[in-house]
Amino acid sequence: MSGQEDPFKGYRGLAKSRMKKWGVRVWSDVRVVNTAGSVFEGVILPRSGNFDDLHIVLKQKTGYNVGIHVDRVTSIEELSYKKIIYKIPEKEFPRLPDLPNVTLLGTGGTIASRLDYRTGAVIPAFTPGELYGAVPELADICNLTTKKIFGVFSENMGWEEYGTLARAVRDEIEAGADGIVIGHGTDTMGHTGAVLTFMIQDSPVPIVLVGSQRSSDRPSSDAALNLMHAVKTAGYGPIAEVQVCMFGPTSDQYALLHRATRVRKMHSSYRSAFRTIGDIPLCRVDMGSFELLTDDFRPRDPDRKIKIDTVYDDRITMLYYYPGMKPDLLDALVEKGYRGIVIAGTGLGHVNKPIYPALKQAIEKGVHVVMTVQTLWGFAQMYVYDTGRDLMDMGVVPLDNMLPETALMKLGWVLGHTDDHDEVMRMMRHTINHEITEREPHNGYVILQGGLPETQEFIKGHWK
């Protein structure tokens, strides 16, 4: 911490000028009397810059915060000054020779975070000592090393970060890690997982992305259990792929390991938001065991040599098709120099006729256009209807059951390698890790409809 800290953190305008006048600042322990004669005693807290400039916030001795309008203050007296430093008790992370070595790479996000009550945001708490202080169970599972790569919310991850992260993973694995955990915000965890699958190939050990849907400052947080599951997967898990480890049900019970190319965040806030789409998850993990759900995976193999390929071209975009889409949208993308477009089309992979000419022109100008389905489940099968056949004739290439986000990440990565249309399309359709599957098992699409007697029966008998 620098000694130059702003004594009016977050306060501005009227509130700030009054504080100056009164000779109080953030962390002043004050006694305030207002126009009604009410007395408030407590510490002036920093204020979020987004809030108005009319109130000062006091943390009272009872623990309650209250905002006092500056115009209603009749007297204010600084009793003392006590800066409150928030600190997680740090304890040295114990190391045991028998335990696997796991590296946790931090990118930010809700997992392993703490409160910043100026902005109300959560910021990462990350040293092994801090983590051990918060989740001591981790020390029973592995010897943990942590590296903070970035501290960003997942929506701020981008191509530069993907490359940096991939290289960091390689370095750790080459340095002898038995598994990698990547702490990541959940919003774009699927995107990162997909792109890492392309950038990091032939990993000898598990690479596990983990996040949390409830920040660790809450008693009901899923962060601790998610971390335990992820660290256990990295240290002992049998699958040497890039995978996402998140709650299976919303109950504190077990995690599912999802293949990163086939996973999607399907709810904005549920703990069990992550689902494998069009296939079944790889494995179920709890603190007792791994229950493999498939034998179709790349096993751990310490002798395998990791390959890294982090090139990219970020002049790519996704068009989520909607009825009445206008062709000038496509023209604008071409004009702005976009090199690749993933369309999330309707049904089996369709768009409306009026944009055909624009599509055709784009492809003629060398833009690579691929088709996925916005239904998420199912295949782009453009040969079924005339409309689909027309699109294919123009050069739109269907990507079968590749998820739109996975297709986008892959297109960016592929365009880093080549601009040759045939080669681009060959690479796009050549699967690296199940981004296209030949078969969709019938249990790869299970969305139980609530309200039906049989579903109600099932839900009643199982932890949600």
Added chain:
Amino acid sequence: MTQSIDYKEVGLICGLEVHQQLLTEKKLFCRCPAGLYTKDHDGTVLRHMRPTLSELGEYDGTALMEFKTKKNIVYLLHQKNVCTYEMDDTPPFLLNANALDVAIEQCLMLGCDIVDEVHIARKQYLDGSIPTGFQRTAIVGVNGKLPFRGRELTIIQVSVEEDSCREVSDKGHLIVWRTDRLGIPLIETVTGPELHEPDEVEEAILLVGRVCRSTGHVRVGMGASRQDVNVSVRGGRRVEIKGVPQAGWAPALVHGEAVRQVNLLKLRDELHSRGFTKPDSIKIEHTDVTDFFSDSALEFLHRENWERFVANDERRRGFELLSGPFCVRAIRLPGLAGTLSWPGQPDLTFAHELTGRVRVIACLDQQPILLHSEKWPDYQGAKGEIQRLKKKTGCGPNDSLVVVWGIEQDTLCAAEEVRLRYVDAVEGIPNETRQPFVDGSTDFERILPGPDRMYPDTDSPPQQITRERTERLRDALPELPWLREERYSGVGVPLDTIYFLIRRGGARLVDLVVDRGGADVRRACFFFGERIKGLRRDGVAVDGIPDDLWCDLFSLVSSDGTLFEDWKRIVSQMAAVGDRSMRDIVEEIGLDKKPVNWREDLPEIVQTRQPDYPNDSVGQRHRFLMGAVMKNLRGRIPAKDVSSALHSAMEDRA
């Protein structure tokens, strides 16, 4: 044995936290219906709670304690009354504006200053009563006052908060909660620590309740209001008796707690005199005595019986049986002989303090939860067994022995809790939350949480309460209950009736019909406070009668008092039919037609209606005949006219 004490001498101090549910359509932070309770469920969630750091960077004592218990927490869900918010799978929606209005109104009634900006805080509860692990709560008013026994009772603060789950069961490592009540808006009113006698506490609860209910905007009925009573004596510490369901329970509970604290302070002095003056002077030893009891006559100490108990008890067997081996543990308490039978609450001993801690924290709940050497059960061979056990554990004449049983890990936790409870006893009285029972006793619920468990809710922005909003609500306030009380009692209405009118909303109608229907205050009070109670009990929908109709009724009877004599039929008709004028109603039951020749019928009635008993007095016979005659005349001819005419007819015949 009810121990009597002089409350003044022991320096009894009590304060209240009165919880009152608000009458809103929806819950506080989501759009689920409020007040819709269900008996069954259609989904379940399993969770655990971990202690977290507060904003100030310290673990809260309660939080740590509750984590020790490693409870499996199960929530029962019903799609009718909970959504993903209550499950903690969706962040809160913005604070229910209607609930905030009602809360502000309540604060104004309580004479509070309304805060300028409401900050929603999280108050941690790790017992599972709220799935997030915290209750969202915010101060709305401060610095209020109520007139009380010729002085003022301070209202320190009023907060608006979400109600918690209802406990279904708590057995061993499994606690089950129903979520229907969770999220219903309520206010918590905190009074100053200014109550000094048990009956003052009851009276203050009733007063706060009356003030809250006088607006008609709060819920009434079972569970709609509950209070925490804070009690301490001089030299003691604040103990919270949580969730007292009825004001009438308070005096016995307060007395019992005062006695408990006085006795615990004496125990502290005793411990000090024995040289136990510091926390670390309490030392215990414990050993596994499972084999010792394996063929004891105390069958509940056998592994098979314990396993049967766990399995029979509807609990998830796996939570208990898979977590370790069965163990009976003997805990030796060196130098502490006599302390287990030291008096505590009236009729209870210090051993009861240990029992509570062991049950709650170590999750050992098979009755009698613990055994001890100062009151060993009576059975064939008991004497020999306890002697042998004492010998085996090295328990001398100055020592005491406690025995606990269950999962090994839990018995270790129990031993530690026994030690910690003695450490607390050296200090005096631990800050605790205690659960009340109808007999006036209490039992340990948890360590009283401190301010460390509060931190800001990062999911909810602060909300400004403008002065305009406050003034708008102030303008619409009903009359303060004590002013009303003065006004009504001034015309001779008894207190019970007044309180009923204030609590149940009848006072509003009284003032309305006085103001607009020209009714007499006293008559209106009796009418709404007493008379229509019977009709309501008989199922007549009196509460659905529109205000205007009540006013019309009272204007009508002020010009035609006779009508009022048939009020039961009129009111029943008012409740039965919809959109109808008072005139229609009077017509429908035929009260508009006044009989003219009714006097002429009387001699014949007197003649023909023979008495059931020839020896009836004149008075009895008059009453009998009045009943018969008034059937047709009530509401149309004044009863007193009929009465005197009947007297004349009877005299004529005689």
